[in-house]
Amino acid sequence: MGKTDSEQHCEIPVQSKTPTRIGVCLSVAYVVCIAVYVFIEWCNLLKMKPNEFGDFMAGAFGPLALFWLVCGYFQQGAELRQNTAALQLQATALEKQVDELEKSVKHQAAQADASREALDFSQEERAIRVAREASLYAPRLAVALFMPYTSTAPGLFQVNLKNEGAPAWPLSVKSDRCIPTTGKLRELETGASMSIQAMKPDNFDWPSEITIEVKLNDRLNCERTAVLTFQLDELKQQYASPVLLLQ
Structure with missing residues (x-):
């Protein structure tokens, strides 16, 4: 079924989930690589001191955190653009509603004027009829x-x-x-x-x-x-x- 004009004007574009999916896939691949590296260098990791192990974890997952920070920045920009488009669509819809309301008010005013003219004409006709009847039944x-x-x-x-x-x-x-x-x-x-x-x-x-x-x-x-x-x-x-x- 086709959409009405109001539905078409108020329709808000759905944000694409592709960037998020790509980020998840890259993160999974990165974590897999870290896991493979840990599996290969397991013996060396066991010999690390706590401060060295902390440096290793920071170096391993720091790029991933930076990557998601950049992804979040672009995601937020996309959401802002989406909200702006939605507000613009709502403003357009409100303007059209105002136009339709003005047309409706003018139409109702025209109907009221027509009804008033019909009432005035009816009252004039009644006055003429009453005067005619009064003259017919009046003595002279x-x-x-x-x-x-x-x-x-x-x-x-x-x-x-x-x-x-x-x-x-x-x-x-x-x-x-x-x-x-x-x-x-x-x-x-x-x-x-x-x-x-x-x-x-x-x-x-x-x-x-x-x-x-x-x-x-x-x-x-x-x-x-x-x-x-x-x-x-x-x-x-x-x-x-x-x-x-x-x-």
């Missing part, structure tokens, strides 16, 4: 009739609101400057109208502006408020046709 009120009363009448005016949108259910009609009356509140279907009469409260002082709030529930059960604002015409002592704002 318009002033169909406005009839102001004279200043001496007990009432102020009558206003009829026509629903040109989706059906709605009126909840309440309130004002802090007049008394609005509507009769029984019923479902306000598409094309239907509701009539509001504004009556004068006690001690009515003819304010410059009157506001009437009509609260409704649409088909989505969302509460909406229609605000009618009436401005006083001081010359006629009557209120003008209202400005309608549906919230």
